[in-house]
Amino acid sequence: MISANLSAIFYLVSGVLFILALRGLSSPETSRQGNLFGIIGMIIAVTVTFLSTGNFSNGFIYVLIFILFGGSIGAFIAYKIPMTAMPELVAGFHSLVGLAAVFVAISAFLNPEAFNLGSSGNIKLGSLIEMSIGAAVGAITFSGSVIAFLKLQGIMSGSPITFKGQHPLNAIILISIIILIYMLCSTQSSNLFWILLAVSFLIGFLLIIPIGGADMPVVISMLNSYSGWAAAGIGFTLENSALIITGALVGSSGAILSYIMCKGMNRSFFNVILGGFGATDEKSTNSSKEQRPVKSGNADDAAFLMKNASSVIIVPGYGMAVAQAQHALREMVDTLKKNDIKVSYAIHPVAGRMPGHMNVLLAEANVPYDEVFELEEINNDFANADVAFVIGANDVTNPVAKTDPQSPIYGMPVLDVEKCKSVLFVKRSLSPGYAGIDNDLFYKENTLMLFADAKKMTEDITKNL
Amino acid sequence: MEIDPLIFRLSIFILSIFVGYYVVWSVTPSLHTPLMSVTNAISSVIIVGAIIAGLSGNSESVFNTSSIFGFLAIALAAINIFGGFLVTQRMLAMYKKKKKDKK
Numbered sequence: 001m002i003s004a005n006l007s008a009i010f011y012l013v014s015g016v017l018f019i020l021a022l023r024g025l026s027s028p029e030t031s032r033q034g035n036l037f038g039i040i041g042m043i044i045a046v047t048v049t050f051l052s053t054g055n056f057s058n059g060f061i062y063v064l065i066f067i068l069f070g071g072s073i074g075a076f077i078a079y080k081i082p083m084t085a086m087p088e089l090v091a092g093f094h095s096l097v098g099l100a101a102v103f104v105a106i107s108a109f110l111n112p113e114a115f116n117l118g119s120s121g122n123i124k125l126g127s128l129i130e131m132s133i134g135a136a137v138g139a140i141t142f143s144g145s146v147i148a149f150l151k152l153q154g155i156m157s158g159s160p161i162t163f164k165g166q167h168p169l170n171a172i173i174l175i176s177i178i179i180l181i182y183m184l185c186s187t188q189s190s191n192l193f194w195i196l197l198a199v200s201f202l203i204g205f206l207l208i209i210p211i212g213g214a215d216m217p218v219v220i221s222m223l224n225s226y227s228g229w230a231a232a233g234i235g236f237t238l239e240n241s242a243l244i245i246t247g248a249l250v251g252s253s254g255a256i257l258s259y260i261m262c263k264g265m266n267r268s269f270f271n272v273i274l275g276g277f278g279a280t281d282e283k284s285t286n287s288s289k290e291q292r293p294v295k296s297g298n299a300d301d302a303a304f305l306m307k308n309a310s311s312v313i314i315v316p317g318y319g320m321a322v323a324q325a326q327h328a329l330r331e332m333v334d335t336l337k338k339n340d341i342k343v344s345y346a347i348h349p350v351a352g353r354m355p356g357h358m359n360v361l362l363a364e365a366n367v368p369y370d371e372v373f374e375l376e377e378i379n380n381d382f383a384n385a386d387v388a389f390v391i392g393a394n395d396v397t398n399p400v401a402k403t404d405p406q407s408p409i410y411g412m413p414v415l416d417v418e419k420c421k422s423v424l425f426v427k428r429s430l431s432p433g434y435a436g437i438d439n440d441l442f443y444k445e446n447t448l449m450l451f452a453d454a455k456k457m458t459e460d461i462t463k464n465l
Numbered sequence: 466m467e468i469d470p471l472i473f474r475l476s477i478f479i480l481s482i483f484v485g486y487y488v489v490w491s492v493t494p495s496l497h498t499p500l501m502s503v504t505n506a507i508s509s510v511i512i513v514g515a516i517i518a519g520l521s522g523n524s525e526s527v528f529n530t531s532s533i534f535g536f537l538a539i540a541l542a543a544i545n546i547f548g549g550f551l552v553t554q555r556m557l558a559m560y561k562k563k564k565k566d567k568k
Contacts, residue, residue, distance in 0.1 A: 011513075018507045019484055025500050026491045028560040035499075035553050038507055042546055049513040059520045059527045066519070066536045067512075070543025077544070078551035086498055086556075093505045093549060096541045100511050103538035107518035111531030114521030115514075126471055224501055231508045232478060238514045239470070241477055248481030250504040253489040257497060349494065356497030360556055363495075368563035374494050 007052040008241060010044055015245030017041030022249060028369055045242045083364040084321045087220060087353040088152045094223045095145035098204075101138030101230040102197065105131050108237060109193055115238060121188050127237050128188070132181045134233025135193075136200040141226040143204030148219050151208075152353060160212040173203045211272065214318075214395070216353045217261040218272045225254025257355050264349030264375075266401075266412035294430065294442050296449040299460030302424050305448070307465060309386035311342040313378065315415055316358050317351045319392020319427070323454035326365040329391060332462045333367070339465070344381070345372040346415050348396035379416050388420040390441075391454050394427070398439045407437060423447040426457050499556045506549025512542035 017037045024034015046067075050060070081089050108115045108131055109123070117127040150156035177199055184192040211219050232247025262269050306312055314333070320326060333343045345367065351358045362372055382388060390397055397417040400407045417423055418441055425447055441447055450457050492500050518535025522528060528536075 014510070015481070018510070019481075019488060021503060021507060022485070022488045022492065022500070025493070025496045025503070027493060028496065028557070028562075031496060031499065031557045031560070032554070035503060035550060035557060038503055038553075039550050042507070042510060042550070045510050045513055046516070049516045053517060053520050059522055059532065062527055062536060063516055063519045063539060066539040067543045070540035070545075071547040073540075074544035074546065074548030075551055078548045078555060081552065083556070083559075086502075086552075089548075089552065090498075090501050090505060093502070093545050096545050097505065097508050097511065100509065100515060100538040100541040100545070103534045103541070104511060104514040104518055107521070107531045107534040107538070108514070110534070111518070111521050111529070114531065115517060220501065224504060227508050228504065231511050234511055234514050236471075236474055236478075238517070239474065240513060241474070242510050243513065244474055244478050245481045246507050246510050248478050249485040249488070250508040252482045252485035253500065253504050256486065256489045257501070260494075260497075347495075354498060354501065356495060356500070359495035360498045360559070363556070363559040363561070366559075366561065369495055369560050370563050372495060 002048070002051045002054075004052070007048045010048040011240055011242035012245075014041035014045040014048075014242045017044070018242075018246050018249060022253065041242075083360055084324060086360060087216060087357060088149055090354060091145050091149040091152055091220055091223065094220070094227045095142050095149060097227040098138045098141030098143075098145060098223075098230055101227075101234050102135050102142060104234050105135035105138065105237070106193075106197075109135075109190070117237065123188060125185060128185050129181065130233055130236035132184055132193070132196060134230055134237060135197060136177055136181065137226055137233055138230035139197050139200035140204035140207070141223055141230050143201045144208045144219075144226070145204075145223050147205055147208040148216065148223060152216060158212060158216075161209040166206070166210060170203065170206055173199060173206065177203065214350075214353075215265075215272050217350050217355055217357075218258050218265075218269070220354045221254050221257035221261055223254070225251050225258060228252070228254055261350055261355060264413065266409070292443045294449050295447065296451055297424075298450070299452075299457060300464050301448060302450055302457075303461045303464035305422055305424065306336060306341065306387055306389070306461070307339060309341055309421075311344075311385045312336060312387045312389055313382060313385045313417075313420065314343065314345045315388060315390045315393050315397060315417060316345065316347070316362070317391070317393025317396065318353060318357075319394075319454055321352055321357065321361055321392065323392065325391060325455035325458050326361045326367075328455045328458040328462070330362075330365040330367055332458050332465070335462050335465045343371065344378060346375070346378045346382075347372060348375055348393065348415055349413075351393055351396055375413060375415060382416045383419040386421045388417045388423045390417060390423065390425045390427075391458065392426070394439055395437070397441055398437065400437060400440050403440075409437060417441060418444055418446075421446060424450055426450045426452065426454050428453065496557075496560075499553050502549050502553045502556065506546055506553065509542040509545035509549065512539060512546065515539040515542055 021038030024030045228250025235243025515538035522532040
């Protein structure tokens with residue numbers, strides 16, 4: 001058994017290693033080393049916990065069994081999961097962190113002696129407050145992530161679910177959570193603790209159902225943040241600095257990602273959280289309801305245009321992930337490069353269903369990361385490029401965001417695709433994108449629509465090159 | 466009068482938020498997905514609480530209500546730790562630079 005001071009120092013070390021793990025992600029070269037730091041930090045934290053309890057009795061074996069049991073499930077998932085399913089995976093993992101926080105809080109509430117928090121029914125006030133906050137946030141993270149997971153997986157409809165009185169109801173529940181925590185701390189009643197958990201599960205569910213599919217990048221980042229705050233809450237209860245540091249890191253990381261995602265859509269955080277976007281903005285679409293002519297072409301036309309181009313910019317979006325077209329796309333690009341055509345990729349911050357979603361898919365298809373550019377880096381290049389190849393993206397290319405102040409997406413940063421000499425737009429139909437707005441780009445002189453499945457079209461183009 | 470240890474923990478917490486803020490802003494946008502999966506993995510350090518809970522039973526009875534919740538939390542956190550780190554590693558291994566020799 002090691003002293004409390006020594007173990008506190010080791011927890012601090014593992015906290016610092018976690019900081020270095022995030023720091024490593026500032027560039028792909030250092031990122032793998034960063035991940036290693038994270039793993040070492042985790043091993044230190046777990047080992048020190050074993051040593052500090054000094055209890056190697058029968059319970060110890062079961063702890064190992066459960067770690068191996070969970071670990072093998074986790075490892076299995078990690079190796080089997082397709083890269084396109086990454087958003088669902090992350091949402092699913094968030095729910096587990098939330099639930100684990102809830103379970104630890106329950107355990108500490110039932111047996112406070114084991115955690116040095118006082119005795120059952122007479123838990124130290126500070127610990128009880130921290131514990132109930134950790135449990136409530138954990139429960140919200142859990143049920144919210146489960147809903148996000150179901151929506152991303154397609155088990156539940158991705159469209160927003162709204163009903164009358166939704167916002168007042170949510171407000172009442174949130175206030176009741178605060179009152180419950182106050183009452184729980186003054187009475188120490190275990191019934192109140194269970195009610196608090198139940199109500200928190202409910203609000204997590206209610207908060208996420210009104211948020212639609214394309215807002216998922218914000219939701220996932222937000223739940224990422226919540227899982228951090230839940231961990232920090234438990235960290236305060238357990239007086240464990242590794243948990244507090246990690247919770248704060250993860251909490252602020254998720255918050256920054258939500259901010260970046262909101263900015264990418266030019267929407268305020270509250271606007272996203274209150275939800276219902278896309279379902280209520282019908283009126284603005286009416287103006288462009290009349291049939292306008294579009295030029296459509298086939299793979300042959302597209303191949304001809306690209307063959308005669310000297311530079312091509314590819315704009316991937318969620319549709320590429322759905323069609324699993326990233327490998328076919330890379331093959332097309334390889335053929336283009338053989339013909340001495342310069343190819344780069346332009347990624348909008350909210351392309352896909354989670355931050356960085358497109359980058360991972362392109363990396364999976366062996367696209368070198370130095371050919372992939374963010375919006376600010378590449379937006380000026382469209383004017384000099386010959387062909388823009390839009391595959392599975394829609395709203396993020398809509399010039400309406402720059403021209404029509406009435407449009408719900410007005411002010412959102414978009415890729416200046418229309419400045420290219422010609423635009424190839426791969427899409428299954430003319431249907432509007434997630435935001436429910438017609439894309440002006442479809443009707444431009446220099447746009448050629450390619451109506452087909454993204455993967456099939458890309459393969460056909462490659463054949464014709 | 467002595468300072469409550471809570472204040473020290475609060476200081477760690479607040480300072481870590483700032484560290485997190487600056488560190489995460491320096492993360493390149495193309496690695497945002499690995500960032501989420503690795504934060505997922507490290508937030509599962511909550512397993513330390515779960516282990517304490519799991520070992521709280523006495524030698525006669527390993528399992529009581531409290532320790533069972535602890536064991537369940539251990540399994541959940543372990544899924545996340547192994548899953549999170551391994552999937553991050555798998556993703557990061559895919560990020561490659563352009564090969565110089567191949568045009």
